[in-house]
Amino acid sequence: MTERTLSSEGWPPAVLDPAGPYSEPVTLLAWVLLAGGPVILAIVLGALWIALRGSPRLKTRLGGEKAIWILGFAFPSVVLTGLLVWGLMLTSSLSAARVPEGAMRVKVIGEMWWWRVHYQDGQGRETLRDANELHIPIGQPVLLELEAADVIHSFWVPRLGGKMDMIPGRTNRLLIEADAPGIYKGQCAEYCGGPHALMGFVVVAHTPADFARWQASRLPSQGAGGEGLALFLSSGCAACHTIRGTPARGRAGPDLTHVGSRRTLGAGILPNNPGTMAGWVADSQAIKPANRMPAYHQFSGEELQALTAYLVSLK
Amino acid sequence: MKGGAAISVLMLLGACAPAPVETAPADPAAVARGRDAASRLGCGACHAMPGIAWPKGRVGPPLSGFGARPLIAGELPNRAPLLAAFVTDAPAMAPGSAMPAIPMKKAEADDIAAWLLSLDD
């Protein structure tokens, strides 16, 4: 029996299946390079074969001045210059130097080993804080301002755009866009230590009407938290996590105001249901070793149920 | 050939002896679907499970060899219908358990029970 790993709705993400105008050129370029490589390799191997096994006449011709000029100089110059010019033309539309008028802006900050997501208005003022999941409307470019809090990470949602490093002390800009509603998975693409391989991301693309509905639903927590909220506040969770509308104001971990409505837990890696929620809270270290949330060995079964029910209710 | 026939006959006769535990023949398709459902629902967040490489959670007991265990959670007889009810809503079946009710379809629960009962290693 082959062992399998959990694959929650297409994570890790597909890389050669573009779903928007900022990923199509990247995929085309990748295919051309992938196809060109073997052709060049075949030519080199052919030349090698002639050099080792060919008839004296072929060997002389391969070593002749004409062959050197054509194969050694003209051919690589033409191919490489052609590729460079074509590649630059193809990908010039991806540049975030010219941001389309009125593009939505979101700041995404890489952390070891998850992501802060800060939505902004047209003037660059922060409107909403969330984590690990980005919601966008379809059919329009979204400008991401990418930063890093600790070490270098790389933002990559292969179906929606290129790959861009997140560097401490810098802001890098990247455009993404989705053609159709759906869920698009991402993955940190720069080794950042420890559980880097378990640092996933989710983009949810909505129709404009659904996106407006989603925006309207991002209110501070209203619910009477009951025993679950009391446990959250008394167990130290609030030192690291914010739940807007409650006294929990911690900043070291992801904002949990809407954690119950996320598609995933643990930064894109687990499906989100009461089971995975309880499993994560009790022992996230078994799931994502060395992540920065401690394992909790102090809860009884009933307490874990109450805490889980509260977190799941944070829609 | 003759030896083979004799062995087949012996096996048939053996099958007539009353079985100590009645075991419904496992439907391989249900077993495979059950493993996929357990993987998709993230049961691994709390259990190490054979055939699921990651995650291997530690909140609940490892489930290898579960098909041979006499009891579910030390309380209920380990039979398919009870097991399907337990994996859907553990607190209702074993009060005080840390395993929460996990929303799933009835068919998924039945498949997961078939898979769990097939685990013999």
Ligand SMILES: [Cu+2]
């Ligand atoms: Cu990383």
